[in-house]
Every structure is written in structure tokens, then in C-alpha cells.
Amino acid sequence: MSVTTLKESLPRARSLVPRDHLGSRAKVALGIGFVGVLILAALFFPLPHSPTATNPEALLESPSRDHWFGTNSVGTDVFSRTIKAAETDLPLALAGTLAALIIGVPLGIWLASSPRWGERWMRFLDAFQALPLLILILALVALSNNQLWMIIVAVAIYAGPVYIRLVRSQVLSLREARFIEAARASGAGPYRLMRYHLLPNVRGVILAQTSLVAAGALLGITALSFLGIGVQPPTASWGSMIALDSSALVEGHWWPVIGPGIAIFLCIVAFNLVADGLREIGEDPPR
Amino acid sequence: MLPVSLLAIITASFFLFAALPGDIPHAMLGQIATPEAIARLKERLGLDQSVFERFYHYIGDLSHGSLGESYYTGHSVLGEIGSRLPSTLELVIPGLVLAFVLGVGLGAVGGYYDRRAPDKATRGMLTVAQSVPDFLLALILILVFFSTLHWLPGPEGQLSFADTPPPHVTGMYVVDALLAGDFSLAASAARHLVLPVITLGIVYSAAFGRTTRALMGGALNSEFTRFGRACGLSERRLIWNAVVAARTSLLTYAAVLAAGIIGADAIIEIIFAWNGVGQWAVQAMLRQDLPAVEGYVVIVSAITVVIYLLLDLVSSLLDPRIRFDVSHDS
Numbered sequence: 001m002s003v004t005t006l007k008e009s010l011p012r013a014r015s016l017v018p019r020d021h022l023g024s025r026a027k028v029a030l031g032i033g034f035v036g037v038l039i040l041a042a043l044f045f046p047l048p049h050s051p052t053a054t055n056p057e058a059l060l061e062s063p064s065r066d067h068w069f070g071t072n073s074v075g076t077d078v079f080s081r082t083i084k085a086a087e088t089d090l091p092l093a094l095a096g097t098l099a100a101l102i103i104g105v106p107l108g109i110w111l112a113s114s115p116r117w118g119e120r121w122m123r124f125l126d127a128f129q130a131l132p133l134l135i136l137i138l139a140l141v142a143l144s145n146n147q148l149w150m151i152i153v154a155v156a157i158y159a160g161p162v163y164i165r166l167v168r169s170q171v172l173s174l175r176e177a178r179f180i181e182a183a184r185a186s187g188a189g190p191y192r193l194m195r196y197h198l199l200p201n202v203r204g205v206i207l208a209q210t211s212l213v214a215a216g217a218l219l220g221i222t223a224l225s226f227l228g229i230g231v232q233p234p235t236a237s238w239g240s241m242i243a244l245d246s247s248a249l250v251e252g253h254w255w256p257v258i259g260p261g262i263a264i265f266l267c268i269v270a271f272n273l274v275a276d277g278l279r280e281i282g283e284d285p286p287r
Numbered sequence: 288m289l290p291v292s293l294l295a296i297i298t299a300s301f302f303l304f305a306a307l308p309g310d311i312p313h314a315m316l317g318q319i320a321t322p323e324a325i326a327r328l329k330e331r332l333g334l335d336q337s338v339f340e341r342f343y344h345y346i347g348d349l350s351h352g353s354l355g356e357s358y359y360t361g362h363s364v365l366g367e368i369g370s371r372l373p374s375t376l377e378l379v380i381p382g383l384v385l386a387f388v389l390g391v392g393l394g395a396v397g398g399y400y401d402r403r404a405p406d407k408a409t410r411g412m413l414t415v416a417q418s419v420p421d422f423l424l425a426l427i428l429i430l431v432f433f434s435t436l437h438w439l440p441g442p443e444g445q446l447s448f449a450d451t452p453p454p455h456v457t458g459m460y461v462v463d464a465l466l467a468g469d470f471s472l473a474a475s476a477a478r479h480l481v482l483p484v485i486t487l488g489i490v491y492s493a494a495f496g497r498t499t500r501a502l503m504g505g506a507l508n509s510e511f512t513r514f515g516r517a518c519g520l521s522e523r524r525l526i527w528n529a530v531v532a533a534r535t536s537l538l539t540y541a542a543v544l545a546a547g548i549i550g551a552d553a554i555i556e557i558i559f560a561w562n563g564v565g566q567w568a569v570q571a572m573l574r575q576d577l578p579a580v581e582g583y584v585v586i587v588s589a590i591t592v593v594i595y596l597l598l599d600l601v602s603s604l605l606d607p608r609i610r611f612d613v614s615h616d617s
Contacts, residue, residue, distance in 0.1 A: 135550045135568065135587060136300065139580050142572040143307040219420055223554055226422050227569055242423065246558065249426050250441055252434045261423045268418035 027277030031270040042087035049077035051084035052234045060253045072256035073248045082259040085236035093218040096155025097210060103156055104163025112171035125161050133158055142229045151221060151230050159213045166209055170202040204282025208275045215271035222264050238264050296588045304577055305338045314575045332358055354582035359574060364582035368564055373458025374445060375563035379548050382487030387541055389488055390495020398503025417493035425486040425558045440479050444560040450475050483559045491544055498540045502533035535602045542598035546591040
């Protein structure tokens with residue numbers, strides 16, 4: 001192949017990369033945008049009805065122009081309550097994920113950098129993994145009288161080890177890389193190595209994982225409140241809304257359950273979309 | 288290793304639960320209980336002792352094979368769990384099998400048709416399965432197959448109200464009814480199983496499917512597959528070889544999920560009014576029934592540890608490269 005044909009083929013090959021990236025970035029933006037708009041709507045949007053008021057004269061009304069998602073078995077407007085619940089469920093999931101991130105990432109880095117402690121801690125984590133974690137979390141939140149901060153602690157306990165493992169394995173495999181060796185040879189200390197050489201390279205993987213953890217945390221929190229553990233009525237939460245009207249659904253009144261159900265589903269899809277996009281960007285970094 | 292990790296779990300969970308700020312006497316007697324009544328209750332339940340004394344007694348009882356008595360019913364915790372465990376297994380084992388078949392099937396199709404239409408379709412199905420909360424899926428299935436179509440029984444437990452349970456042999460109603468020769472009762476029990484098992488199967492197939500997709504994708508793009516194809520092996524043979532190459536990873540994943548599913552099926556049991564251990568344990572948690580919750584954690588952890596042990600044994604049988612070295616197993 002002559003030099004000129006190679007040069008001619010280059011721009012075409014490169015133009016494909018940014019277009020793919022546009023798709024990945026759009027996924028990330030769409031996912032974050034959806035969750036963000038939902039939280040902002042819960043906080044500031046003027047809801048058509050009160051999300052907590054009950055109305056014995058409008059029980060289980062099917063969706064109409066006045067009640068977009070109908071009313072539930074105590075007469076509350078399902079649409080307003082579904083939106084309002086985003087204000088509790090989503091920040092709890094995000095706060096739990098953040099707590100796991102803050103605890104897990106430094107621990108993972110530390111365990112990767114000290115082999116002696118690393119091995120012992122990983123053994124401990126193995127034993128920890130054998131615990132029925134979901135049950136433990138249920139019990140933790142239920143036996144602490146349903147305090148909300150306990151939910152955040154529970155998510156951190158659940159997801160912290162995920163980060164520790166991920167970061168440790170990533171850092172361990174990167175440590176042997178040439179550029180790390182070069183940086184060390186040119187006199188970079190441990191902080192500099194971490195800050196400028198290791199962290200930027202594991203950032204993409206961590207972010208993609210974060211989005212998946214957030215999805216898992218949201219599923220867990222809705223499952224908790226579905227069981228009557230965690231967020232308690234009258235505070236709106238998707239899980240407890242579904243629990244309240246699950247018997248109405250069996251009789252054919254589907255709308256009080258479908259509203260919060262769709263909200264959970266779309267949020268999980270949004271988080272997965274963000275994770276997908278971040279992973280694609282990470283796999284194929286722009287040059 | 289086995290007893291050590293089990294003991295660690297028991298100790299950790301015991302002190303964790305004891306340290307939580309739950310107010311058991313008030314939860315049991317109500318907020319307006321007199322101080323004398325509370326003192327009497329505390330004495331009866333042994334709550335007047337220190338945590339360490341209680342732990343000492345608990346371990347002592349455990350060494351005699353007792354998990355203590357429930358605060359509320361006074362029945363032996365071990366007996367309560369033992370009578371409900373078969374119902375849970377009857378639900379969980381078919382659920383896990385369905386999840387495995389569905390997940391491995393979908394994942395293998397995706398891996399084989401890498402980035403083509405069937406891959407995208409199966410990936411979409413798995414994403415939906417992953418994004419639907421299990422309780423929502425259960426309710427939608429009830430809405431469709433019971434409330435609307437009337438094909439299957441609704442959430443009324445293992446049997447219809449008109450059915451009488453079969454004589455107790457294994458505790459699993461389908462098996463017991465078959466053993467008793469009552470086929471209509473067995474059919475009724477099997478029909479009650481369909482919706483909860485499908486729910487568990489679909490929800491857990493997402494995890495299997497994603498893993499299989501990644502493993503099969505790797506195996507089918509490997510040198511040995513290309514070599515096999517060059518040698519003229521049939522496509523079916525190549526797919527089978529890829530499954531064989533992925534077997535230990537798949538088995539590991541199955542074991543991890545099997546360990547998780549026993550704890551996670553509580554929600555499904557509650558929705559379908561299934562009288563299993565999960566549903567019983569959640570009730571115990573809501574009532575702050577410490578011995579029951581602790582007993583549940585102990586039993587589920589023990590099952591988990593046994594599953595992981597079996598995993599080690601079976602994978603060393605399946606894959607001779609994995610050596611099951613007892614001295615190193617820590």
C-alpha cells in the first residue's frame with residue numbers, strides 16, 4: 001500500500017469514531033437528563049394535585065384529564081404522588097451510591113498498593129460476600145426503626161465491596177504498565193502516580209460501575225419500601241405506592257401500580273443507558 | 288474454613304442486630320406499656336442481660352442444635368424455619384432452573400449472532416428483564432394471567448382455598464400430592480407454582496444472560512473456534528464447544544445466584560401469599576423478632592456456605608485444571 005492511499009483512507013476511518021461517540025454521549029446525556037429532570041420536577045414542578053391528600057369521594061378513579069394516572073385506593077392523585085416520590089427515592093439511591101464510592105475507591109487503591117494488607121482484606125471480603133446481604137440490609141433498616149440514613153448505610157455496605165474489588169483489580173493490572181514504570185522512574189511519588197497516572201485511567205470504569213450501582217440501589221430501595229421497610233407513608237415512595245395498591249391491581253385496577261412502576265422502570269433504564277454510554281466511551285477513548 | 292466463616296457470620300450479625308436502636312419491649316407491648324410490664328418482658332426474653340451474656344447463651348444453645356424461640360409465638364425458630372423451607376425450595380429451585388435455561392439460551396443466541404439483529408433483540412429482552420423490579424413483574428403477571436385472562440390461580444399461596452394439603456412427606460406440595468397419588472391436587476399445586484416461578488425465572492435470567500453473552504462472545508471469537516471452523520466442524524459443534532469452554536464460569540454464576548435467590552425470593556413469597564421462609568422472615572423483621580431474624584440469617588448463611596462448597600467440588604470435577612486443594616482453602 002502506497003503512502004498516498006493510506007493517507008486518503010485515514011480521514012474516513014477517523015470520521016467514524018466521533019459519530020459513534022456522539023451516540024455514546026447522547027446515551028449518557030439522555031440518562032442523566034431524565035433522572036435530573038425527574039428530581040427537579042419533584043422539587044419544583046407545581047403538581048396538579050396534592051401528593052399526600054386523601055379523598056374518600058374519588059377512590060380508584062381510572063385515568064382522566066383531571067387525574068392523569070387516576071387515583072389510588074385512598075383517593076390520592078397517582079401522577080402527583082409518582083412525581084413527588086422521585087424526591088425521596090432517587091436522592092436516597094444516589095446518596096447511597098456516593099457513600100459506597102467514597103468508601104470503596106480509596107480502600108481499593110490502598111489495598112492495591114499494600115500487598116500484605118490487600119490479601120488479608122480480600123479474604124475478609126470473600127467471607128463478607130457469603131453473607132445473605134439482602135437479608136442483612138432488610139434487617140438493618142427494619143431493626144433501626146426505619147431511619148432513612150440507615151438506608152444509605154445499607155446501600156454503602158452492599159455496594160462498597162463492589163468498588164473495592166473493581167478499583168483494586170484495575171489498579172493492580174495498571175501498575176505493571178510501561179507508563180507507570182516510566183512515571184516512577186522519573187521520580188513521581190505515590191500521590192502523583194495516583195492522581196495523574198492511575199486515577200484518570202480507571203475513571204471510566206468506575207463511572208460506568210457507579211451508574212449500575214445506582215440502578216441496583218434504586219431497585220433495592222423500592223423493594224424495601226414495597227415490603228414496608230425504609231421510607232414510610234405518608235412520605236411518597238414508589239415501592240410503598242405499589243404495595244398499597246397491589247390488592248387493587250389483582251381486582252383489575254391497574255393504574256395506581258403502573259404509574260410508579262413505569263417511573264422505576266424508566267429510571268433503571270436511564271441508569272443502564274448512562275452505564276452503557278460511559279463504557280463505550282471508556283472502551284474506545286477519543287484520540 | 289466452613290465452620291469458621293459461619294461462626295464469623297453468626298457473631299457479626301448477632302452483635303450488629305443487638306446494637307441497632309430498635310425498641311423491642313415497646314414494639315411488643317405498645318407505646319403505653321407500664322414499666323413493670325416492660326421489666327417482666329425483658330426478664331422473660333433475657334433482654335435484661337448484657338449483650339455478651341446473651342451471646343454466650345445463644346452459642347451454647349446453638350451447640351445443642353437450637354436457634355432459640357421466637358419472641359412472639361414462643362415456638363422453636365428451627366422448627367418454624369424447617370416447616371417452611373420445603374415450600375421455599377419448591378419455588379426457588381424451578382425458578383433457578385428456568386432462569387438458567389432462559390438466560391443461557393438468550394445469552395448464547397446473542398453471543399453467536401454478535402452485533403446482528405438477534406443479538407440486539409436478545410440484548411433488549413435482557414435489558415427489560417434487568418430493569419423491571421421483581422415485585423412489579425409479579426403484579427403485572429397476576430394482572431394479565433389471573434385478573435384478565437383467568438388462566439392461572441391468583442396470589443393465594445401454594446393451593447386453592449378448597450384444596451386440603453397432601454399428607455406431609457417432603458413438605459413440597461407437588462411432590463407430596465404425587466406421592467399420595469392425588470393427581471388433581473398435584474396439578475393444582477403446579478398451577479399455583481407457575482406465576483411465581485416465571486417471575487423468578489425472568490428476573491434472574493437477566494444476570495445469567497449478560498454473563499453468558501460475554502462468555503460466549505469471547506469463546507466464539509477465540510482462536511479455537513476459528514480453528515474448529517477452518518477444520519470444518521459443524522456450527523452446532525462449535526457452539527457446544529463454546530458452552531463447554533464457559534462451563535465453570537457459568538456454574539460459578541449459577542451458584543452465586545442460587546445463594547442470593549433464597550434471600551431474595553421473600554418479595555415473591557409475600558406477593559403470592561406463599562408460606563415460605565422468606566415471607567416469614569420479613570414478618571419477623573417488621574415485628575423486631577430478633578431470634579427469628581437471627582435464626583434466618585444463620586440458616587441462609589449455612590445454605591450459602593454449603594452451596595459454595597458444592598461449587599468448588601463440582602467445578603474441580605468439571606474442569607481438571609482446577610485443583611480442589613483442602614489445605615489452601617481458606
